[in-house]
Amino acid sequence: MNTPIPPARSDVTMRAGLLTAPRVLDPQARLAVPRPGPGELLVRVLASGICGSDLAAYRGTHPYKVAPIVLGHEFCGTVTEIGGELGADDGEFALGDLVCSAAFSPCDTCVECRRGAPHLCTDRRNLSHEGWQGSFAEYVLLRRNMTHRLPPGTDPVAGALVEPLSIGLHAVRLAGPGAGRSVAVLGSGTIGLSCLLAARRLGFGPAVCVDAGPAKARLAEAAGAAGYVDARTGSPSPAEVAELVCGRLGGERAETVFVSAGYPGVLDQAVAALRPGGTIVVVSYFDAPVPADLNALVGREARVLFSSLSVPDDFRRVISWLADGTLDPLPLVTHHFPLDDVEEAMSVLDSPAPPAAHTAPTGKVMLRIGGAA
16 A cells, blocks of 8 residues: 655745646745655656646646646656665665656555556555645655666756656557557657657657647657648548548558547547558547547457556666667757746646747747756
């Protein structure tokens, strides 16, 4: 069973961007610095990305992340305190280590944890839930079983991207060996582009990204897409999207389709863009039940998989790619803000500019917090 979060210090405070109500962030909030207990680490946050789930909580639509709470789970920081009796070095982590983290701590005892699937833990604890404050703050409390050491000198922004990159990698690994298989990615946000980066790194073939508006084309191209389809132009039907995808892939439908957006009709587009016998991996969450044309899936003998979060080995592999220089995620980041401007940072995602040819794209929005400038 997961133990409760230990009490915070009452005499030491930190700055935090506190969500006090839907669409109300207090960038000047001062909260008590958490006190690490056995099996826990106190981490000074350097950079923290804003995730789609943070945006949902900000809007008041997230199922369990509700105000008052500090959001944020995509981050990089340095270990400043180690809980328990081992002091400055517990054999796994040491003071000053650069680390990133999963968004949750598994219980380590349930059936799913014991079979090596901690991402499916039935008793996991999540950041930004039940009083466990997230990373839009100067410090965040972590448990060892969710924390990963980064190589010294890793760019803190790249370190903060490891968590979403691990989710993309997990989805791609579920799809099976790359072996040149063509790809369509429906949704060119951070998770979709993380799928693209992982697919390219694992030997998949040419990839086409689909999203709404031409501005996202620049992000897709920077991540290595061979083509881009604007699904907003003329509200194209699934057949029209499939035709455009085929045009970008040399006349063939995609062998693998990653669904990383929840806009209406995205599953119909995925089926239409998939070649017979291909694989669809759904890595997006949806705001409401989604209808699906099961006859079309049967007719294509489609293999449909669903991907949730990631496992420690996904983190280790992404970190190794950062260390050897074979993965550069920094082009995914388009905006940087200090913690004091967390309201403005969130508004960039909450009210994006209308898509136009001259509009700069909005990709990952990053908070620079503890000396990560």
